[in-house]
Amino acid sequence: MKLRNRLTLFFVIYIIALSFIPLLHDTLLAQGKWLGYGTGAYQYQSQSYFVLFNDPYDGSSKPHIHVNPSFAPASRISLIEFSDWTSWVNGYNLFNDFNVTMRASPQTLDVTYSGPELVLHKYIEMSPDAVKVIMQSEKEFAAHVEMWRWVMTSINGISIKDVAKPLVIAPTTLLEFTFSDDSLPGLGHGRIVMSAVPSQIEIWPYENGFNKITVDFVNSMMSFTVSGSMEAVGTPSLEWNYSLLPYVLPVVSVTVVALYLLVGRYGRTIKNRATSRGN
Amino acid sequence: MLLAAAIRLAIAPFFMHAGDVGTIYESSVMVLKGANIFDFVYAKTMQMQTTTGLPVFFEGYAYHPLLIYFFAPFYWLFTLIAGQGPVMIDGHYPSLPVLIYPWTPLLLLMLKIPIILADMLVVYILAAKDLRKAKIYAFCPYVIFIGVVWGMFDALVALFLLLSYLTSSRNSFLSGFFYGLSLMKLYTIVLLPLYVVRLFRKWKAFSAFLAGFAVTLLPVVYYLIVSPVSIWNVLVTFHGGRLMGGVNLYNFIWVVQDLPFDLAVSMIPNIVLVVALLYLIVRFGRNVPLLQSTLMIMFAYFLFGKVINEQFLVAIFPLMLLCKECDHRLWVAPFVFIFLRSPFYYFMLPILWTSPVFYGYYLQADDVWRQLQAAGYLQIPMYAVGVAFSLLIFWNLLRVMDATRGGIISARQATDDGAYSKTFDLRGSIRRLATMIGLSRVRSAFSACSPRRSMPSQR
Numbered sequence: 001m002k003l004r005n006r007l008t009l010f011f012v013i014y015i016i017a018l019s020f021i022p023l024l025h026d027t028l029l030a031q032g033k034w035l036g037y038g039t040g041a042y043q044y045q046s047q048s049y050f051v052l053f054n055d056p057y058d059g060s061s062k063p064h065i066h067v068n069p070s071f072a073p074a075s076r077i078s079l080i081e082f083s084d085w086t087s088w089v090n091g092y093n094l095f096n097d098f099n100v101t102m103r104a105s106p107q108t109l110d111v112t113y114s115g116p117e118l119v120l121h122k123y124i125e126m127s128p129d130a131v132k133v134i135m136q137s138e139k140e141f142a143a144h145v146e147m148w149r150w151v152m153t154s155i156n157g158i159s160i161k162d163v164a165k166p167l168v169i170a171p172t173t174l175l176e177f178t179f180s181d182d183s184l185p186g187l188g189h190g191r192i193v194m195s196a197v198p199s200q201i202e203i204w205p206y207e208n209g210f211n212k213i214t215v216d217f218v219n220s221m222m223s224f225t226v227s228g229s230m231e232a233v234g235t236p237s238l239e240w241n242y243s244l245l246p247y248v249l250p251v252v253s254v255t256v257v258a259l260y261l262l263v264g265r266y267g268r269t270i271k272n273r274a275t276s277r278g279n
Numbered sequence: 280m281l282l283a284a285a286i287r288l289a290i291a292p293f294f295m296h297a298g299d300v301g302t303i304y305e306s307s308v309m310v311l312k313g314a315n316i317f318d319f320v321y322a323k324t325m326q327m328q329t330t331t332g333l334p335v336f337f338e339g340y341a342y343h344p345l346l347i348y349f350f351a352p353f354y355w356l357f358t359l360i361a362g363q364g365p366v367m368i369d370g371h372y373p374s375l376p377v378l379i380y381p382w383t384p385l386l387l388l389m390l391k392i393p394i395i396l397a398d399m400l401v402v403y404i405l406a407a408k409d410l411r412k413a414k415i416y417a418f419c420p421y422v423i424f425i426g427v428v429w430g431m432f433d434a435l436v437a438l439f440l441l442l443s444y445l446t447s448s449r450n451s452f453l454s455g456f457f458y459g460l461s462l463m464k465l466y467t468i469v470l471l472p473l474y475v476v477r478l479f480r481k482w483k484a485f486s487a488f489l490a491g492f493a494v495t496l497l498p499v500v501y502y503l504i505v506s507p508v509s510i511w512n513v514l515v516t517f518h519g520g521r522l523m524g525g526v527n528l529y530n531f532i533w534v535v536q537d538l539p540f541d542l543a544v545s546m547i548p549n550i551v552l553v554v555a556l557l558y559l560i561v562r563f564g565r566n567v568p569l570l571q572s573t574l575m576i577m578f579a580y581f582l583f584g585k586v587i588n589e590q591f592l593v594a595i596f597p598l599m600l601l602c603k604e605c606d607h608r609l610w611v612a613p614f615v616f617i618f619l620r621s622p623f624y625y626f627m628l629p630i631l632w633t634s635p636v637f638y639g640y641y642l643q644a645d646d647v648w649r650q651l652q653a654a655g656y657l658q659i660p661m662y663a664v665g666v667a668f669s670l671l672i673f674w675n676l677l678r679v680m681d682a683t684r685g686g687i688i689s690a691r692q693a694t695d696d697g698a699y700s701k702t703f704d705l706r707g708s709i710r711r712l713a714t715m716i717g718l719s720r721v722r723s724a725f726s727a728c729s730p731r732r733s734m735p736s737q738r
Contacts, residue, residue, distance in 0.1 A: 021535065036539070102330065
């Protein structure tokens with residue numbers, strides 16, 4: 001085999017082989033542990049949940065919990081997002097007034113907020129059937145926590161038809177909500193279990209549902225155990241999703257390489273014809 | 280040449296890549312204040328690593344210390360007109376800059392003048408060889424975009440690499456000096472073994488080359504003494520431990536959101552690069568003309584270097600134009616890639632930031648762009664273009680290798696490209712340039728013996 005052909009064979013195999021790396025990572029390495037990337041974002045993918053902490057673009061999602069429906073495992077449907085932008089502890093904004101450091105172990109993300117006269121930890125613990133967000137400090141603190149979803153169709157049995165303006169609901173440790181999603185035909189259920197009864201819970205209507213739940217409490221520790229699921233309604237159609245990219249990239253590499261080889265072969269044929277005519 | 284300069288001057292004040300121009304601006308400000316730019320970048324990196332617990336780096340000034348001295352004088356001139364108040368605040372990804380008017384356009388123009396001058400000098404030098412090639416460089420949309428729209432300074436690397444090649448057969452000191460200057464973007468370091476191999480046993484030329492090269496290293500030595508940890512972290516640890524990607528076959532890694540894994544995988548191209556460089560230098564280093572061997576090494580770097588940014592091709596574009604085996608239309612791939620990686624309106628911030636209405640349009644457009652990104656729609660064409668560009672580079676590399684192995688170049692070179700490098704007279708060129716821009720009245724005295732007269736393509 002000529003050197004040119006050997007080099008081409010090597011390079012073509014090299015390109016195609018490398019294109020499988022995202023797929024290998026996705027199937028063998030990505031599941032079941034916290035992964036850090038970008039400029040300080042972390043994510044966790046389990047069988048049922050995808051959790052993003054610290055969106056790389058704007059620092060939102062602290063955390064943003066998604067559910068992977070059993071009928072469409074590659075889809076990530078937003079379940080609930082904890083917002084630091086709109087949450088306060090002792091009157092200080094969590095996003096702007098605290099210095100944040102993040103450390104990950106395989107199952108727990110430990111986020112430390114160092115602020116005025118207070119060091120607060122936010123632990124995000126993963127288990128197969130739920131995501132637990134714990135806010136903990138050595139001192140008692142007063143917190144206003146906001147959790148967002150666009151949108152929840154009902155919360156603890158209250159639907160948008162019953163409420164026209166923000167509503168304070170009876171203090172409880174259990175919040176159950178329903179939702180649907182534009183990208184998948186299905187009905188979703190979400191559940192947030194708190195470790196203590198908060199002083200106030202308020203739900204906020206927005207257009208055709210509720211987009212936010214706010215929880216106020218005074219304590220040295222509060223946990224929010226979030227779980228959810230989605231049931232199919234009708235026959236779900238095929239939907240494109242970012243998590244399908246690892247499957248597509250090998251196809252792209254093979255296609256581009258095949259085009260290169262075909263064009264190269266065509267070019268050589270033309271050249272040979274021209275040479276033989278010239279002779 | 281005047282038309283090319285006019286186009287650049289007209290575009291320069293109104294466009295920029297906020298992150299890259301912001302870095303040059305921020306560094307120029309610091310240099311004028313006598314601050315240590317490497318300490319600043321290192322401190323930011325440490326802060327990011329402490330916050331995130333990840334091996335992330337602040338993407339600030341990570342270039343040869345000499346580079347900023349090409350820009351700082353123009354910033355100083357700007358301050359004479361506009362004062363020392365801030366003009367561009369922040370702008371490092373993912374933040375958007377705050378721009379202060381009416382000074383932003385003037386600042387952009389001043390900071391791009393070194394790039395425009397470098398472009399014009401490249402055009403001038405190429406014109407002495409072949410006017411058609413000079414025109415290609417002068418009016419290539421890709422070259423114009425990188426220089427005066429983006430505000431990236433690879434044209435300086437292109438100029439110094441070209442001068443290093445052209446002076447190599449006549450003046451090794453200058454060749455080493457220009458090569459050292461080309462290292463202001465560190466990727467041309469891969470050419471150092473080639474120069475060493477070619478000059479091996481030519482001790483006089485070798486010493487002269489090293490002496491010229493050493494002069495350019497003096498600022499590095501200074502910073503190594505003053506703040507060794509900072510400069511090592513910024514120039515070596517950052518570039519050595521960088522995540523692979525760019526306009527190449529490695530940008531698939533952007534899909535894999537696992538930084539420690541990504542960094543481990545990023546070592547693969549390094550290994551292949553070392554093997555490829557060793558092969559090319561041993562096989563072709565000494566017995567192939569410098570132009571072709573330089574391009575072979577740079578092509579290998581473009582194939583196996585782990586980071587190939589959109590602007591890197593500018594650095595070897597003039598050399599590619601001088602090489603008959605290379606297809607200069609390669610620029611199309613990185614040019615397309617620019618608009619897949621960064622939305623076109625991102626380069627228009629100096630225009631969009633002039634009005635709240637335009638700013639509103641920006642936010643709307645950016646919302647759509649973010650949705651496209653989040654869905655992964657842009658990643659597919661980016662990867663396709665990256666692979667296609669790598670394959671086209673590979674095709675060019677094979678063409679140069681085929682020509683050199685067949686003895687076509689070495690025979691022809693003596694009467695063509697090589698002859699140009701041998702007859703290139705830097706002093707004469709400077710005199711001619713001075714004549715052209717009106718600094719001398721002795722135009723006729725030099726034009727009579729100009730090598731341009733003897734070029735077939737000029738007739």
